[in-house]
Each structure stands twice: as structure tokens, then as C-alpha cells.
Amino acid sequence: xxxxxxxxxxxxTEYYMSExxxxxxxxxxxxxxxxxxxxxxxxxxxxxxxxxxxxxxHIDLLEGDRVLLRRPKDxxxxxxxxxxHWQGPHVIIKVFDEHNYLIREEKEGKEQVVHRNHLRKLxxxxxxxxxxxxxxxxxxxxxxxx
Numbered sequence: 001x002x003x004x005x006x007x008x009x010x011x012x013t014e015y016y017m018s019e020x021x022x023x024x025x026x027x028x029x030x031x032x033x034x035x036x037x038x039x040x041x042x043x044x045x046x047x048x049x050x051x052x053x054x055x056x057x058h059i060d061l062l063e064g065d066r067v068l069l070r071r072p073k074d075x076x077x078x079x080x081x082x083x084x085h086w087q088g089p090h091v092i093i094k095v096f097d098e099h100n101y102l103i104r105e106e107k108e109g110k111e112q113v114v115h116r117n118h119l120r121k122l123x124x125x126x127x128x129x130x131x132x133x134x135x136x137x138x139x140x141x142x143x144x145x146x
Contacts, residue, residue: 065092066122
């Protein structure tokens with residue numbers, strides 16, 4: 001028995017009149033399977049988007065707003081879990097669209113374009129203390145030199 005007999009569960013190969021007929025049947029079956037897979041993918045995408053958007057809160061960021069930038073995890077450092085996940089403050093210089101922003105570090109002045117998912121609006125209560133550098137001391141205690 002050939003592969004086509006196993007796939008289509010055909011007992012007698014005389015059922016197919018020619019190789020062209022077999023190729024046509026195989027093509028139709030594959031198109032049907034691919035269409036089902038495509039439909040399932042679309043449904044899955046819609047469901048995942050709905051679940052993601054359900055818990056999402058939208059906060060508009062405007063030019064001049066102060067934000068924190070998500071810091072990538074440095075897993076080579078054994079104490080990476082103790083470090084802050086956010087760095088900043090940064091200032092939004094330009095809004096390209098609702099997802100992409102040009103930001104500048106307040107201290108060093110470096111500019112970069114980042115996606116909205118990597119930004120967090122700086123909380124009102126932290127604005128003065130963060131600029132003075134008091135947040136790190138308050139959270140982790142005094143440093144060794146003090």
C-alpha cells in the first residue's frame with residue numbers, strides 16, 4: 001500500500017483513475033485542512049486579544065510627561081531580582097503614535113525610541129524624591145559607605 005492509500009484509507013488503487021486525479025484529491029484535502037487551521041488561528045488570536053485587553057488600563061502619555069523605563073533583566077548578576085525593574089526618570093520628547101515614544105534620560109540626556117509597553121508614568125508622589133536620588137536609600141537602607 002502506498003502513502004496515498006494510508007492517508008485516504010483507500011483499499012483499492014483502481015478507485016483513482018489517474019495520478020492527476022490523486023493529485024487533485026490530495027490538493028483539495030490539503031486546502032481544506034489549511035483552511036481549518038487558518039480559521040482556528042484567527043479564533044485563537046481574537047480570544048487572546050480579548051483576554052489581554054480585558055485587564056489592560058490605558059493611560060495617555062503626552063510630551064513632557066515623566067516616565068520610568070523598564071530595565072531588561074540581567075540574569076548574569078546573581079542579585080538581579082533585588083534590583084529595581086524600572087530606571088529613570090525619563091521625559092517624553094515626542095509621541096510618534098499611541099505605541100511609540102521618543103524619550104530622553106533626565107541625567108545623561110540619552111534619547112531612544114521605545115514601545116509603550118516598556119514605559120510607566122512616574123507616580124506623582126515620587127517625582128521630587130526620585131530627582132533627588134532618595135528612592136534607592138529609602139528602599140534598601142543605607143549604603144556601606146554611610
